Amino acid sequence: xxxxxxxxxxxxxxxxxxxxxxxxxxxxxxxxxxxxxxxxxxxxxxxxxxxxxxxxxxxxxxxxxxxxxxxxxxxxxxxxxxxxxxxxxxxxxxxxxxxxxxxxxxxxxxxxxxxxxxxxxxxxxxxxxxxxxxxxxxxxxxxxxxxxxxxxxxxxxxxxxxxxxxxxxxxxxxxxxxxxxxxxxxxxxxxxxxxxxxxxxxxxxxxxxxxxxxxxxxxxxxxxxxxxxxxxxxxxxxxxxxxxxxxxxxxxxxxxxxxxxxxxxxxxxxxxxxxxxxxxxxxxxxxxxxxxxxxxxxxxxxxxxxxxxxxxxxxxxxxxxxxxxxxxxxxxxxxxxxxxxxxxxxxxxxxxxxxxxxxxxxxxxxxxxxxxxxxxxxxxxxxxxxxxxxxxxxxxxxxxxxxxxxxxxxxxxxxxxxxxxxxxxxxxxxxxxxxxxxxxxxxxxxxxxxxxxxxxxxxx
Numbered sequence: 424x425x426x427x428x429x430x431x432x433x434x435x436x437x438x439x440x441x442x443x444x445x446x447x448x449x450x451x452x453x454x455x456x457x458x459x460x461x462x463x464x465x466x467x468x469x470x471x472x473x474x475x476x477x478x479x480x481x482x483x484x485x486x487x488x489x490x491x492x493x494x495x496x497x498x499x500x501x502x503x504x505x506x507x508x509x510x511x512x513x514x515x516x517x518x519x520x521x522x523x524x525x526x527x528x529x530x531x532x533x534x535x536x537x538x539x540x541x542x543x544x545x546x547x548x549x550x551x552x553x554x555x556x557x558x559x560x561x562x563x564x565x566x567x568x569x570x571x572x573x574x575x576x577x578x579x580x581x582x583x584x585x586x587x588x589x590x591x592x593x594x595x596x597x598x599x600x601x602x603x604x605x606x607x608x609x610x611x612x613x614x615x616x617x618x619x620x621x622x623x624x625x626x627x628x629x630x631x632x633x634x635x636x637x638x639x640x641x642x643x644x645x646x647x648x649x650x651x652x653x654x655x656x657x658x659x660x661x662x663x664x665x666x667x668x669x670x671x672x673x674x675x676x677x678x679x680x681x682x683x684x685x686x687x688x689x690x691x692x693x694x695x696x697x698x699x700x701x702x703x704x705x706x707x708x709x710x711x712x713x714x715x716x717x718x719x720x721x722x723x724x725x726x727x728x729x730x731x732x733x734x735x736x737x738x739x740x741x742x743x744x745x746x747x748x749x750x751x752x753x754x755x756x757x758x759x760x761x762x763x764x765x766x767x768x769x770x771x772x773x774x775x776x777x778x779x780x781x782x783x784x785x786x787x788x789x790x791x792x793x794x795x796x797x798x799x800x801x802x803x804x805x806x807x808x809x810x811x812x813x814x815x816x817x818x819x820x821x822x823x824x825x826x827x828x829x830x831x832x833x834x835x836x837x838x839x840x841x842x843x844x845x846x847x848x849x850x851x852x853x854x855x856x857x858x859x860x861x862x863x864x865x866x867x868x869x870x871x872x873x874x875x876x877x878x879x880x881x882x883x
Contacts, residue, residue, distance in 0.1 A: 499617040502600040503593040503626055505585040511633050514579050518641045522648050525574040529652040536569045536656075537562035538663050542670030549822065550674060550815040560822055563663045579638040585630035588623055618818040671819045678786045678816050682807050697802050700835060704799050708838035715790035715840050719783075722849050726775050729859060731759075734768040771858055780858040783849060793845040797836035811882045 537559045539545040548556040558785045594614035598607060617623055685691040690698070735743050735752045738761060742748050752758045762768055786792065800806070805828050808816065817827040853859065 496617050496620045496622045498770055498881055499593075499597065499613050500622050500626065502597050502615065503584055503622070504629070505592045505600050506596060507585075507626070507633060509628055510580075510582045511637055515640070518576055518579075518637070518644060521573065521576045522644050525572075525648055525652070529571050529655065532571050533569060533655060533659055536659065537566075538659065539563070539667060541672075542666050545667065546670045546674040546819065549671070550678075550819055557822075560638075560667060563667050564822060566660060566664075569660055571649075571652045571656045574645045574652070576641045576645050579634055582630050582634055584626050585634065586626045588630070593617060593623065593626070668733075668823055671823050675816060675819050675825070678808075678812055678819075679804055681812070682804055693802050693807050694805070696807050700799055700802070700833075703835040704797070704838060707835075709795070711794055711838045711840040714842075715793060715845070717841070718842060718845060722783075723780065726779065726853070726858075728771065728776065730768055730771050732764050733771070733859070734762045734765050737767070738762065738765060768781075775856065775858055778858075779849070779852040783852050790840070793841050793848075795839045795841050797838065800833055801837050802833070805829060806833050849858050 521708075539556075539559065545556055545560065548558055581589075582662050584593060584596060587596050592611075592614045594607075594610045597613055597617075598605065598610040601610070682692045685694070686736060721838055731753060735749060735758075739748075739758060742752050742758075745751070752762070783789070805813075808828065810830060813828055813830045820827045
């Protein structure tokens with residue numbers, strides 16, 4: 424029995440020992456630093472493997488125990504950790520690429536939103552009434568946001584070592600990661616050794632930590648990139664609105680300054696038009712003054728002729744009662760001289776000067792009381808702007824809700840003489856003077872066709 428039992432023990436050990444050896448030329452396992460049976464194997468270090476297996480105290484458990492005590496699992500750890508680091512890197516790359524793809528998508532959304540690259544060119548088109556530009560401008564000025572998608576990164580997958588350890592062993596990982604001859608048995612033994620030495624627990628913790636860290640990075644990237652995308656959209660909305668509004672206001676100012684500003688030493692179009700109005704008005708006023716003087720001279724002539732007729736009727740009654748008598752008297756130089764030298768005629772003429780013409784023409788500018796004046800307006804943009812410029816100006820104002828302009832044509836203001844008022848005043852003063860009461864000898868005033876003087880409203 425003892426022999427048989429020993430034989431079974433040898434067989435079991437030989438099978439276990441074979442699991443620790445490569446199928447080709449013997450070499451180290453990934454979890455050891457020396458060949459099986461070497462100096463790290465235990466108290467009988469230095470013996471050949473055959474001698475070691477013939478030891479009465481050798482058993483699979485004892486051998487594994489000695490292996491466990493002297494084993495360095497750095498190699499196993501390295502193999503088992505390779506896919507963890509590799510897959511973590513792949514996930515990091517995937518996450519970064521999803522961020523890049525997202526940025527490209529957001530860029531496409533923003534580049535497709537209504538916007539202008541050159542506001543000066545845009546304002547020029549808007550002023551001319553370009554329909555497409557107008558629609559774009561209305562979109563820009565009316566919108567409050569540009570919707571952008573949120574970044575949604577797929578969850579970080581479970582790394583292979585974590586999945587393997589959750590299943591129980593990293594044996595499959597060791598087998599797939601090992602280089603050169605490496606049997607399934609060796610992988611199983613190394614996996615067991617790895618677990619016994621605490622490497623599996625450490626690797627599990629590293630896997631979970633790395634997965635959590637990578638997931639946290641993905642979540643942070645989602646938040647950061649989504650926030651940045653929204654900020655980009657907000658900035659585009661703001662910058663386009665502010666830029667376009669400023670451009671439109673600049674365009675409006677430019678159109679105004681065409682009429683309101685001029686180079687140094689020159690006058691603007693508004694100033695030129697204002698001066699033209701003043702000049703035209705002054706011209707009409709001077710014409711009214713001239714007409715006033717002419718009409719006043721006519722009144723004076725009429726008064727003088729009427730006084731001469733009265734003097735003729737008084738001094739030459741017989742001659743006056745003849746047909747065309749007045750005309751004959753006034754046409755006779757000697758008789759006319761007598762009339763003009765007549766004291767009463769001279770007194771009446773002086774009275775007419777004091778009672779009619781002196782109050783009639785009172786004041787610094789006596790004509791002013793009979794002028795009909797039109798106020799000279801202070802011109803503004805609406806009075807001088809062209810129809811075309813007014814239309815362009817209003818297109819821009821309409822976009823920003825500004826005050827549109829209504830073109831107002833103003834005729835040239837004029838001053839004119841109110842002849843009827845002048846005649847009424849003159850007749851009133853003549854009546855008040857009582858110079859032309861009905862004389863004792865009634866005479867028939869001559870009509871204008873006979874060279875005589877008729878004064879409407881006078882009673883001789």
